Amino acid sequence: MIKISNVRKEFQEIEAIENVSIHVNKGSIYGLLGSNGAGKTTLLKMIAGIYEQSEGSILIDGRVVYENPSLKQEIIIIQDTPFFIPQYTLKQMGKVYRSFYPNWSEERFKQLAADFNLDVTKKIHKFSKGIQRQAAFILALSAQPSVLILDEPMDGLDPVMRKKVKSLIFEDVADREMSVLISSHNLKEVEDICDHVGILHKGKMILERDLDDLKSDTHKIQLAFKGEIPQQLISSLDIVHQEKRGSIFICIVKGLEEELLTKIQAYHPVILDILPLTLEEIFLYEMEDAGYAVQNILD
Amino acid sequence: MFELDVRSRKPIYEQLVERLKELIISEILKTDEQLPSVRTLAQQLTINPNTIQKAYRELETQGYIYSIKGRGSFVSPPSLHIQSEKLEKVKSELNKLMSEALYLGMNAGDLINMVNNIEIASKGGLEDDQNQ
Numbered sequence: 133m134i135k136i137s138n139v140r141k142e143f144q145e146i147e148a149i150e151n152v153s154i155h156v157n158k159g160s161i162y163g164l165l166g167s168n169g170a171g172k173t174t175l176l177k178m179i180a181g182i183y184e185q186s187e188g189s190i191l192i193d194g195r196v197v198y199e200n201p202s203l204k205q206e207i208i209i210i211q212d213t214p215f216f217i218p219q220y221t222l223k224q225m226g227k228v229y230r231s232f233y234p235n236w237s238e239e240r241f242k243q244l245a246a247d248f249n250l251d252v253t254k255k256i257h258k259f260s261k262g263i264q265r266q267a268a269f270i271l272a273l274s275a276q277p278s279v280l281i282l283d284e285p286m287d288g289l290d291p292v293m294r295k296k297v298k299s300l301i302f303e304d305v306a307d308r309e310m311s312v313l314i315s316s317h318n319l320k321e322v323e324d325i326c327d328h329v330g331i332l333h334k335g336k337m338i339l340e341r342d343l344d345d346l347k348s349d350t351h352k353i354q355l356a357f358k359g360e361i362p363q364q365l366i367s368s369l370d371i372v373h374q375e376k377r378g379s380i381f382i383c384i385v386k387g388l389e390e391e392l393l394t395k396i397q398a399y400h401p402v403i404l405d406i407l408p409l410t411l412e413e414i415f416l417y418e419m420e421d422a423g424y425a426v427q428n429i430l431d
Numbered sequence: 432m433f434e435l436d437v438r439s440r441k442p443i444y445e446q447l448v449e450r451l452k453e454l455i456i457s458e459i460l461k462t463d464e465q466l467p468s469v470r471t472l473a474q475q476l477t478i479n480p481n482t483i484q485k486a487y488r489e490l491e492t493q494g495y496i497y498s499i500k501g502r503g504s505f506v507s508p509p510s511l512h513i514q515s516e517k518l519e520k521v522k523s524e525l526n527k528l529m530s531e532a533l534y535l536g537m538n539a540g541d542l543i544n545m546v547n548n549i550e551i552a553s554k555g556g557l558e559d560d561q562n563q
Contacts, residue, residue: 159480159481160481161479161481295477298477299473299474299477302473302474302477302478302479302480303470303473303474305473305479305480305481306469306470306473306480307470324437324443324477324478324479325479326479327479327481327482327485343442344442344444344445344482344485347442348442348445407440408440408441408442409440410440
């Protein structure tokens with residue numbers, strides 16, 4: 133389990149992370165979302181033990197990560213630009229990894245290289261961006277880490293490879309209870325892969341929850357009445373956001389679907405649609421709440 | 432076995448619970464039949480194993496499946512619970528259809544007649560129909 137409590141990180145004058153706490157359960161896939169410059173990469177690098185936090189604690193299974201080689205043998209991070217030793221082939225990189233990671237499986241390495249159809253004797257820097265990323269995944273998954281940290285992992289992978297990488301990650305989560313941390317701006321992807329999400333904004337966590345719970349207690353409702361919208365109804369709902377388009381009233385409401393239905397149906401609306409929110413919508417509304425929204429140019 | 436709609440707004444977990452329920456209610460998955468393992472299903476559908484586990488747990492608390500440690504999950508024998516769920520579904524469909532029928536000009540009397548006729552037909556005629 134990864135436990136981050138009250139972590140702060142500053143680089144000289146800049147405060148990159150201010151007071152962040154996160155829990156990632158063993159075997160969970162955690163999606164870290166956030167605005168540009170929110171501090172996602174800094175946070176991931178601290179969890180991987182690359183940076184040391186200025187304050188607070190980062191524990192993986194109760195152990196401190198920073199400067200702890202025996203724990204780092206179980207952690208792999210794939211950064212937004214994967215790193216390979218210059219001039220090395222995939223086979224040579226495999227040897228380097230094998231010497232660092234005791235869980236390394238040569239068998240898996242060969243299997244994955246064959247699955248991805250990569251030439252292990254070719255120099256990695258001659259591969260395209262997408263194939264270099266595949267190489268990074270092959271190395272990471274062959275090392276069989278207990279924590280896998282991915283910074284913008286799917287960038288540059290084609291849809292076939294995305295599906296393959298996803299199912300390989302799921303396999304390790306199911307078989308070995310590997311914990312995965314993913315940062316991404318592709319919210320659709322995070323929605324499909326992750327079971328927990330956290331949203332980071334300006335160095336602070338503004339939300340951290342089980343994804344299904346998050347989706348089942350916020351809804352988008354479209355309403356229309358024959359006459360005016362009953363004010364009583366509006367004031368009885370927990371409305372996060374509302375707008376009117378012609379005679380249709382659209383609002384984002386907190387609450388369970390069934391309770392909302394019975395509440396609203398009592399007022400006999402002519403149109404009533406309740407839709408679950410997508411992660412993208414949740415993200416946009418939460419960001420709006422945090423004062424980070426797109427200004428409407430037409431206003 | 433089945434496909435999930437990843438573009439749908441519905442959480443994958445809910446879709447999964449619904450799909451499996453449908454398969455159990457319609458008896459495509461039979462009593463005591465083993466459900467695919469979390470690992471297999473995660474591979475087949477490319478979805479998070481934790482989501483599948485959660486769906487299985489939910490189905491278990493609702494009484495649709497039972498699990499044996501180390502062996503997997505199996506379909507429970509049909510219970511009153513499942514029957515009542517089926518009934519609720521039929522009721523809501525009838526509700527929709529009858530509202531439509533009323534809107535299209537049928538009246539309550541027509542509907543009641545229809546119901547009576549159906550009841551007679553399904554019971555194989557009136558008890559004393561030889562007298563008519």
